[in-house]
Amino acid sequence: MEQTHTSCTPTGHTQAGNGCGSQTNDSAALGLQLDDPKLSADVVNKVTTHPCYSPEGHKYARIHLPVAPACNIQCNYCNRKFDCSNESRPGVVSKLLSPAQGADRFSKVKARIPQTNVVGIAGPGDPLANPAATLATLKTVARTEPDVHLCVSTNGLALLEQVEPLKSAGVSHLTITINCIDAAIGEKIYPWVFYNHKRLRGRQGAQTLIDRQLAGLQAAVAAGMLVKVNTVLIPGINDHHIEALSQELKSYGALLHNIMPLISDPAHGTYFGLTGQRQPTEDEVSAARQAAGTNMAQMSHCQQCRADAVGHLGQDIDLNELAATQSPPTQSDEESSVLVAVASKSGVLIDQHFGYAESFAVYRITADGIEQREPRQVSKYCVGDDCDVAESRMDANLQALSGIKHVLCSRIGITPWQALEQHGVTPSTEYALFGIEDGLEQLQAQLIDSGSLSPQSTSDIKEAM
Amino acid sequence: MAFSITNACIGCNACKLVCPQKAIVSGSNGYAIAAHRCNECVGHHADPQCASICPIETAIVDANHRALNPPGSLTGLPTERNVIAISLLEQRVSKAQGDARPASGEGHVC
Numbered sequence: 001m002e003q004t005h006t007s008c009t010p011t012g013h014t015q016a017g018n019g020c021g022s023q024t025n026d027s028a029a030l031g032l033q034l035d036d037p038k039l040s041a042d043v044v045n046k047v048t049t050h051p052c053y054s055p056e057g058h059k060y061a062r063i064h065l066p067v068a069p070a071c072n073i074q075c076n077y078c079n080r081k082f083d084c085s086n087e088s089r090p091g092v093v094s095k096l097l098s099p100a101q102g103a104d105r106f107s108k109v110k111a112r113i114p115q116t117n118v119v120g121i122a123g124p125g126d127p128l129a130n131p132a133a134t135l136a137t138l139k140t141v142a143r144t145e146p147d148v149h150l151c152v153s154t155n156g157l158a159l160l161e162q163v164e165p166l167k168s169a170g171v172s173h174l175t176i177t178i179n180c181i182d183a184a185i186g187e188k189i190y191p192w193v194f195y196n197h198k199r200l201r202g203r204q205g206a207q208t209l210i211d212r213q214l215a216g217l218q219a220a221v222a223a224g225m226l227v228k229v230n231t232v233l234i235p236g237i238n239d240h241h242i243e244a245l246s247q248e249l250k251s252y253g254a255l256l257h258n259i260m261p262l263i264s265d266p267a268h269g270t271y272f273g274l275t276g277q278r279q280p281t282e283d284e285v286s287a288a289r290q291a292a293g294t295n296m297a298q299m300s301h302c303q304q305c306r307a308d309a310v311g312h313l314g315q316d317i318d319l320n321e322l323a324a325t326q327s328p329p330t331q332s333d334e335e336s337s338v339l340v341a342v343a344s345k346s347g348v349l350i351d352q353h354f355g356y357a358e359s360f361a362v363y364r365i366t367a368d369g370i371e372q373r374e375p376r377q378v379s380k381y382c383v384g385d386d387c388d389v390a391e392s393r394m395d396a397n398l399q400a401l402s403g404i405k406h407v408l409c410s411r412i413g414i415t416p417w418q419a420l421e422q423h424g425v426t427p428s429t430e431y432a433l434f435g436i437e438d439g440l441e442q443l444q445a446q447l448i449d450s451g452s453l454s455p456q457s458t459s460d461i462k463e464a465m
Numbered sequence: 466m467a468f469s470i471t472n473a474c475i476g477c478n479a480c481k482l483v484c485p486q487k488a489i490v491s492g493s494n495g496y497a498i499a500a501h502r503c504n505e506c507v508g509h510h511a512d513p514q515c516a517s518i519c520p521i522e523t524a525i526v527d528a529n530h531r532a533l534n535p536p537g538s539l540t541g542l543p544t545e546r547n548v549i550a551i552s553l554l555e556q557r558v559s560k561a562q563g564d565a566r567p568a569s570g571e572g573h574v575c
Contacts, residue, residue, distance in 0.1 A: 069476070069477045069479075070478045070518075071477065072518065074539065074540070080475055080520045129479065129482070130478070130482065132482075191539065191541055192539065194479075194483075194518040197512065198511070198512055198517060199517040271540055271542055274542055275542075349490070349499070433499060433501065433502060434487060435490035435492060438487075438490060
């Protein structure tokens, strides 16, 4: 079932992969010259230890964590509907992961393939359209393994405002897919972009995207990231424009340019596939690389991999087999977990008044996962009698809630609120009417951000999604 | 006054991230809009945010079941083309499955 396209660079949504596999002497001559005195030792090291940045990096392995499903643009070479095991092209993954599951997958892969030194987020949507999931995953991975290279691959629309957060999360390698710098071309590639709360179409959308890509590129270079630009070569649309594009990329300080052929199989259901847009020939791809090579160092060893690729380039490992392996044993989990009680009438939303609850659903949150525990039974606090009796019930309920650190409910009176706080329990109505799962995930993110949860335990992550 | 999400949804989560009312809930049964939270973005934005980022035609409908993104409005493709895409995909899958099996009459006896 699997086709031969597999592994490679962290590349954005859909077709944001990298060029094809054949390497000729020509293409090597167009590549990055590592003895160039303008390259610092640090840059050379970062390039040669990354399998997607240089052929020398092939001994290292990479993992793409598919934690970013949302996208903020539509490309005519992408169809968000299909996720079929028959296709393995960028933008397609079999199963999404939460940030915690993503970090767990990394730990398992690292245990199995110790050369895994690159963790990329490439989609299946756009990583920066999912900034919270992307940053949480990167930070968790960096805490587990400080020496790993963190990469992100993006369409660039939301890059400018995310450069600083990415930089402080430790992202060293960035890939932006830029197909053109002319909106008249762009409108043939992007039917719409979602920017500043609006869906922008046609030339306006394309111009917005191009402006934001170049501003983001500039900011990322200024922040010291190694920036690679991917360009999908589309015959008759942007093939005459490659040299002008590469000139612009050079002036903005991009390090590498990766021109890759359009994939337009009609079976993928993309606009280009269904409207008969043809793929470029091998000769057209090398001609484009020659033209761009006058300005930019070219990449030619890429294999246009999926957003969930794992392993050495061209030798992806089987994730099903991996799921069966055990995580490393955990340390004491007392300090790295928090018990949370949830008042829910429906069992789906956080929709019950604290005073009306007769039972609280209990969850154990760690940095890596959320699991349900036995519910706690209490006496309904609010039954309309006098307050002294209510107070004695509250004491009993505090007993019943022992060990709980947070209580999530839709509403709560000031008296029980204070009583809970005095006993070291934090009540919250912030997640009123949220889905239970959503509320817990947001609380988890908050606890990780505030440093209350440290990622010690990785054993209890549920792979089930 | 509230929108809802249809079976066309692919679960990409984009709407949930942009909803100013945090009205979109998700779980093992997919995505839904909590009607009591949805105000169709009135007072927040000129356009409803979920429908402005949703990549899938007909996935979000109004109270009268009218699609906010009708067929053809996002991909530019007529709907028949999507039907063709699915049938091509099915053909390919069944062909690939067929290839994986030994052709009848040629199997080796072990």
